[in-house]
Amino acid sequence: MRRSSEKLGNVRTLARSEERKSGMAAGRLQQRLDEQLARLGELNAFRHNYANRPASNVSSAHWKDYQSFLSRLDRAVRSQQQIVRDCEKNLEAQRQRWMVKRQRLESLDRVLEKNRAREAAYQERLEQRQLDDLVRPPEAGIGEE
Numbered sequence: 232m233r234r235s236s237e238k239l240g241n242v243r244t245l246a247r248s249e250e251r252k253s254g255m256a257a258g259r260l261q262q263r264l265d266e267q268l269a270r271l272g273e274l275n276a277f278r279h280n281y282a283n284r285p286a287s288n289v290s291s292a293h294w295k296d297y298q299s300f301l302s303r304l305d306r307a308v309r310s311q312q313q314i315v316r317d318c319e320k321n322l323e324a325q326r327q328r329w330m331v332k333r334q335r336l337e338s339l340d341r342v343l344e345k346n347r348a349r350e351a352a353y354q355e356r357l358e359q360r361q362l363d364d365l366v367r368p369p370e371a372g373i374g375e376e
Contacts, residue, residue: 264318
C-alpha cells in the first residue's frame with residue numbers, strides 16, 4: 232500500500248517543479264514589465280521636458296523640426312504604452328497559469344496527506360492484528376479427541 236504514496240510523492244515532486252518554474256516565469260515577466268514601465272516613465276519625462284522648453288525666437292525651419300521631433304516622441308510613447316499593455320497581458324496570463332499549477336499542487340498535497348494517513352492507519356491495524364495473534368491463547372478442542 233505504501234507504493235501509492237510513493238507514486239503520489241513522485242507526481243507531487245513533478246507538480247512542485249512545474250509550479251516553481253511557472254512562478255519563476257511570472258517573476259521574470261514582472262521584472263520585464265517593471266523595466267518597460269521605467270522606460271515609459273523616462274520617455275514621458277523626456278517628452279514633457281522637451282515640450283515645455285521655451286520656443287521663442289525660433290525660425291520656422293526649427294519650429295517644424297521641433298514639431299516633427301515631438302510627433303516622433305508621441306509615437307514612441309504610444310509604442311511604449313502598447314509594449315507595457317502587452318507585458319501586463321502576458322504577466323496576467325502567466326499568473327493565471329501559475330495559480331492553476333499552485334492549486335493542483337495544493338490538491339496533490341491534500342490527497343498525499345490523506346493517502347499517507349490511510350496507509351499509517353492500515354499499518355497500525357496490521358501490527359495490532361499481529362500482536363493480537365501472538366497473545367491469543369491456542370483454541371481448545373483443536374487436535375483433541
